[in-house]
Amino acid sequence: MSIEAPRQFRPNLVLINRRKAVGWESRKRAARELQRLGLQHGIRGTPTVEAIEKAMYRHETGRVTVTDPIYRQLYCLAYGAKPHDLFGELASGAEDRPHFSVRSHKFVPAFVGAHAVALLREGADWTPAEDQWHACYSAPIEHPEGDCSLYVWPCGSVVFHLVETVQLSTIAALAAWRLVSYSDNIKWVADYLSRFLASVDESALYVFGAHWLTEPAWPAELTEAALRIMSTPSVLLHRDRPMDDEHLAHAELIEQSLLSGAYDHGGIESFGVRGISSGYASWSGVVYHPFATERALAESELVACLLAVQSTWAFTDAITRQIEQGKDPDMSPGYGWRYLRGVRSRLTTSRSRETGQHQAMRRAILRTSDLMPALEQAIETLRDTDRG
Numbered sequence: 001m002s003i004e005a006p007r008q009f010r011p012n013l014v015l016i017n018r019r020k021a022v023g024w025e026s027r028k029r030a031a032r033e034l035q036r037l038g039l040q041h042g043i044r045g046t047p048t049v050e051a052i053e054k055a056m057y058r059h060e061t062g063r064v065t066v067t068d069p070i071y072r073q074l075y076c077l078a079y080g081a082k083p084h085d086l087f088g089e090l091a092s093g094a095e096d097r098p099h100f101s102v103r104s105h106k107f108v109p110a111f112v113g114a115h116a117v118a119l120l121r122e123g124a125d126w127t128p129a130e131d132q133w134h135a136c137y138s139a140p141i142e143h144p145e146g147d148c149s150l151y152v153w154p155c156g157s158v159v160f161h162l163v164e165t166v167q168l169s170t171i172a173a174l175a176a177w178r179l180v181s182y183s184d185n186i187k188w189v190a191d192y193l194s195r196f197l198a199s200v201d202e203s204a205l206y207v208f209g210a211h212w213l214t215e216p217a218w219p220a221e222l223t224e225a226a227l228r229i230m231s232t233p234s235v236l237l238h239r240d241r242p243m244d245d246e247h248l249a250h251a252e253l254i255e256q257s258l259l260s261g262a263y264d265h266g267g268i269e270s271f272g273v274r275g276i277s278s279g280y281a282s283w284s285g286v287v288y289h290p291f292a293t294e295r296a297l298a299e300s301e302l303v304a305c306l307l308a309v310q311s312t313w314a315f316t317d318a319i320t321r322q323i324e325q326g327k328d329p330d331m332s333p334g335y336g337w338r339y340l341r342g343v344r345s346r347l348t349t350s351r352s353r354e355t356g357q358h359q360a361m362r363r364a365i366l367r368t369s370d371l372m373p374a375l376e377q378a379i380e381t382l383r384d385t386d387r388g
Contacts, residue, residue, distance in 0.1 A: 011060060011061055011062050012059060012060055012061075012062055012066075012086075012253060013253060013254065013257035014085070014086055014253050014256040014257050014260070015056075015059060015060050015066075015075065015086060016060050017257050017260050017261060018075075018078075018079040018081065018086065018260065019056075019060075019079075021079075021260065022078070022079065027053050027056045027057060027060070028049070028053050030053075030056060030078070031049045031050075031052035031053035031056060032049050033078060034052050034056075034074045034075075034077075034078050035047070035048070035049050035052055037074060037077045037078055038070070038073075038074055038077075041077065043070060043073060043074070045070055046070065046074075047070070052071075052074075055068075055071055059071070065087070066086070066087055072086075072087070084252070085256055086256070087249075087253075098169065098217035098218075099167050099168060099169050099215075099217055100167070100168060100169075100213065100215055100216050100217035100218075100226075101165070101166070101167045101213075101214045101215040102165075102166050102168075102174070102211040102212060102213050102214065102230075103163060103164070103165055103166075103211070103212040103214060103299070104146075104162075104163070104164045104165070104166050104209060104210075104211055105161065105162075105163055105209065105210040105211070105212065105302075105303060105306070106160075106161070106162040106163075106164070106181075106182075106185055106207050106208070106209050107159055107160070107161055107207070107208045107209075107210070107306055107307065107310045108159065108160040108162070108185055108186065108189045108205060108206070108207050108208075109157065109158070109159045109160075109206075109208075109310040109311060109313060109314035110157075110158050110159075110189070110193060110200075110204065110205055110314055111156050111157050111158075111204075111314040111315055111317065111318035112156055112157075112158055112193065112196070112197060113156040113332065114154060114155065114156045114332035114335070115332075116156070116193075116196055116197055117152045117153070117154060117156055117158065119196045120150070120152055120158065120196055121137060121152060125139055125140075126138070126139045126152075127139070129151055131300060131304055132151075132304055132307060132308070133304060133305070133307075133308035133346050133347070134153060134308060134311070134343065134346060135153075135154070136151050136152060136153045136154075136307075136311070137151070137152050138150065138151045138152075141160075141192075143162055143188070144188075145162065145164055145181070146162050146163050146164035146165075147162070147163045147164075148160060148161065148162045148163075149161045151307055151311070153311050153315075154335075155315060155331075155332065155335040155339065156315070156318075156331075156332060156335070157311040157312070157314045157315050158193075158311075158314070159307055159310050159311050159314070160185075160189050160192075161303070161307065162185065169217070170251075170252050170255060171226060171229050171230055171233060171236065171255050172236050172237075172248055172251035172252045172254070172255045173248065174211075174230065174233055175233035175234060175236045175237050175251060176237070176247075176248050176251065178209060178233055179234070179237060182206075182207040182209075185207050186202060186205045186206070186207060187202075189205055190202045190205060204317065204318075204321070208285065208306070208310055209284075209285045209286075210285060210286040210287070210288070210302065210303075210306055211230055211285065211286070211287045211288075212287075212288055212289075212299055212302070213227065213230070213287060213288065213289035216289065218259070222259050223278070223289070224262075224278060225258065225259050225261075225262050225263045225264075226259060227278050227280055227287050227289060228263050228264055228265065228268055228280055229255065229258055229259070229263050230280075230285070230287040231268055231280040231281065231282045231284065231285050231286060231287045232265055232267070232268065232282050232284045232285070233284065233285065234284055235254075235258070235263075235265075236251040236254050236255055236258075237251055238250075265282070267282050267283055267368065268280050268281070268282045268368075269281050269282070269364040269367060269368055270364070271357070271360040271361045271363075271364040271365075272288075272289075273296075273356075273357055273360075275291065275292065276290070276291055276292045276295050276296050276357070277289060277290045277291055277292070277296040277297065277357070278291070279297070279360075279361060279364070280364075281361075281364040281365045281367075281368045282368050283368055283369070283370065286302070286306065286365060288302055296357070297357050297358065297361060301358060301361070302361065305361060305362055305365055306365065308346070308347060309347070309365055309366065309369050309371055312343055312347065312371060312375065313369065313371055313374070315340070315343075315378070316340075316371070316374040316375050316377075316378045317374065319331070319377075319378040319381060319382070320374055320377070320378070323377075323381055328385045329378075329381060329382060329385060331382065336382045336383075336385075336386055337378075337379045337380075337382035337383040337386060340375065340378055340379045340382065341379055343375070344372075344375055344376075344379065347362070347366060347371075347375075348366070348372075
């Protein structure tokens, strides 16, 4: 005889938080208010207070979803919200929601070595990349999903930079698109590099995302929380669950809960300037929204910073992998510890004409990338190897 596993319930945190936000700590108090609203608005079949209280318990604990039209109407009236705000609807009404627009910048770095860089540069129309922190070359390459450029550094680092314009109604949808598309992006990069390399280690590839918000969809009081969620979008998702409609609907509920709770996280660093811009960096990603375009950072400045950090990350990661395999790192001549010392200086030392906003961006991205410990170890290891 088999014993059925207990069902796992997912509380509707949005309903719970909305109830408490209006000052109704007990469900009984909330049930009285919902019945009053139902009678006041002439809703036929408004349940008794006792029935509403029992239903609220089932709805808030996630034992049942809110499908009864009467309760859906009562909740929307009580909390001054639309159905998708409370129930995470996907099938209908999406076209009526406000949409936000972002330019998605995806960076896929890899370390291929100086010889492979030379091979890559034989196959495209390369030009010196302008306004970059370290001398490098770039070329446009065809990509099925957006505008893509490949940047290469003579030391052996390469970074694929893919730009896509995205318009969505929820951050949950952005998080889901990000999760699904990242695996496709990695596969595409691995296939591209395999044309020039004998083997490609996909486990060393990853995608770092930055979002330049051009049009927000939230009221002013929620925009900062929305941006913080966008910098850590995986907080909305369950890593081990398949990305289906049910998962996305639950992610929308979490999103609404975090928005109403002014979401913040210790791993997020701000680099915005009040009245000019909002910017946040985390281990998971970067988001930036300019209010005063003429006084805010330029999009190209953010891109240049991320290209410098990600190309250096690829270099130091290659060294780290060799160290952890018990090997002495083998770098091309001219790209040893002295080269990395120069890279460190460019990343960490302020420029004489660097603005305060640029300085704040650089420091926030460096701190949240956790690059510096790996860079310091790489310099120390290459110096020791150079000594013999």
